[in-house]
Amino acid sequence: MAVVKKDSHFIVVNKKAYNRIEDRIYKKIMAAEIAFYRSVPQLRPLNKRVLMKIWTHMKYKKFHRNQLVIKEGEQPKFVYIIKSGEFVVKKHVFKRKLTDL
Numbered sequence: 001m002a003v004v005k006k007d008s009h010f011i012v013v014n015k016k017a018y019n020r021i022e023d024r025i026y027k028k029i030m031a032a033e034i035a036f037y038r039s040v041p042q043l044r045p046l047n048k049r050v051l052m053k054i055w056t057h058m059k060y061k062k063f064h065r066n067q068l069v070i071k072e073g074e075q076p077k078f079v080y081i082i083k084s085g086e087f088v089v090k091k092h093v094f095k096r097k098l099t100d101l
Contacts, residue, residue, distance in 0.1 A: 030055060040081055063087070 013021075030052065037043045037051045046054075063069060063085075070076055072092060 033058075036083065043081075 033055050034048060034051050037046075037054065043051065043054070060083075069080065069087065072090070
């Protein structure tokens with residue numbers, strides 16, 4: 001039960017209309033994401049059904065400047081796709097001195 005405690009104003013929409021609006025918004029968001037995925041060369045060959053499945057499992061993560069994404073030598077737990085911004089990949093290269101045997 002819901003009871004108004006003081007004079008109030010509500011905006012109401014019936015459930016069917018709300019669901020229709022929500023569905024349209026969902027489809028627009030999904031279409032934009034699929035379009036983005038198609039701009040990624042490694043994902044371009046995949047069909048829409050596969051891209052939609054990937055989209056349902058995607059999570060967005062925001063990284064800040066100088067934040068470490070993954071350490072060298074660490075096994076990645078995720079595939080990272082850059083949607084916006086830039087990052088640098090650094091790799092330590094060890095030089096060995098060659099000696100005559």
